[in-house]
Amino acid sequence: MALDKYQIAQRIAQELQDGFYVNLGIGIPTLVANYIPANLDVILQSENGLLGMGPFPLEGEEDADLINAGKQTITTLPGSAFFDSAMSFGMIRSGKVDLTVLGAMEVSENGDIANWKIPGKMVKGMGGAMDLVASAKNIIVAMMHTNPKGESKLLSSCTLPLTGKRCVKKIVTELAVLEIVNGAFKLLERAPGVSVDEIREKTAGKLIVETGIPEMQF
């Protein structure tokens, strides 16, 4: 069975380590916050100027001055800090943020990512995505394996305008966990009950499959 978006987030949460500073993008990546293991200290960075992001406020406690990069009302956790946008990207650029999780429209087999523009259709801007992908030490992409038309989003090369080159390390989709290795998607795990054949069929880029691909464990 293919994963739902919550299970994708749950699987990505398994990549978190104690002491990690993490930036979560909009969409499925935001859901990763639900599954941070209780025994780990993980601090969330929001690029609009906050370290130590907490959950959504209780009803009636929303504060217009306290939002995340998705412009949602949020709270702070004990020990949090506010800063300006230059410092925020300073900590990203200088490699202080350990992990970035973001969505994508396309990923190529050499780790290129496209997630900001569809020429003639969608021109909203890149926000902080280009800065994040250019500097993050470790980037995990959370996305569906195929687009709504059923076409693979894991390609030999991206067709949409790039957000960054050779930067993605790992991809978690509803079907598989894959790693970018030597210009190919290396299959690491498959979703419970999903066959290697189905993953192969839905992956347009070069796919490396070794024997005995394990199922994801939850």
Added chain:
Amino acid sequence: MNKVFTNAAHAVEDIADGSTIMLGGFGLCGIPENCIAALVKQGTKELTCISNNAGVDDFGIGLMLQQKQVKKMISSYVGENAEFERQLLSGELDVELVPQGTLATRCMAAGYGMPAIFTPAGVGTEVAQGKETRNFNGKEYLLEMAFDADYAIVKAWKGDALGNLVYKDTARNFNPLMAMAGKITIAEVEELVPAGTLDPNQVHTPGIYVHRIFQGQDYEKRIEQRTVRKQLPF
């Protein structure tokens, strides 16, 4: 030295058509609501606006777009604004999309007196087109120029008569950077206090950067995405 103005209308009245202005805020958080309203009323046109976002249809910079006061937007993210999209597609509006960290750092460079910065953001993408690149320690970087703005318009939580500013929570965002970067910086504050009242240890923007300050009024502080929880975290 008198930096204190009576209201937004006086603080922005010399902003001429064709000026380049920076506007602080992230989304609708920490935007200079009073000055935007005054600029709309004043009808200043042909403006180049440097701001992370372009507001929503009926609030923030969106109000200036509706009056067709903006010639060019320099922003990182401009979604959530149908009128903006219409003007962009019809060619009425010129837009330069800039990665958010680059936008912030180009403001910072201006405020620090540096002409340009090198950043890896956008290398190998269309953002890099026509820009000088340089390799440092095996990694490619883009040369990005400091902004040159006639005015910076910022919003702070508290400010004193000497222009020292303190921001609240994530309403800080681009405000302190732009405050440092304007040839003339105009600050609107929720609470204007006498000089000597703010704790110098807690000042975010030293008054030297601020030329005009006034007590804002009737802040709407609109929330763009109201998200709440019942009991369980997240």
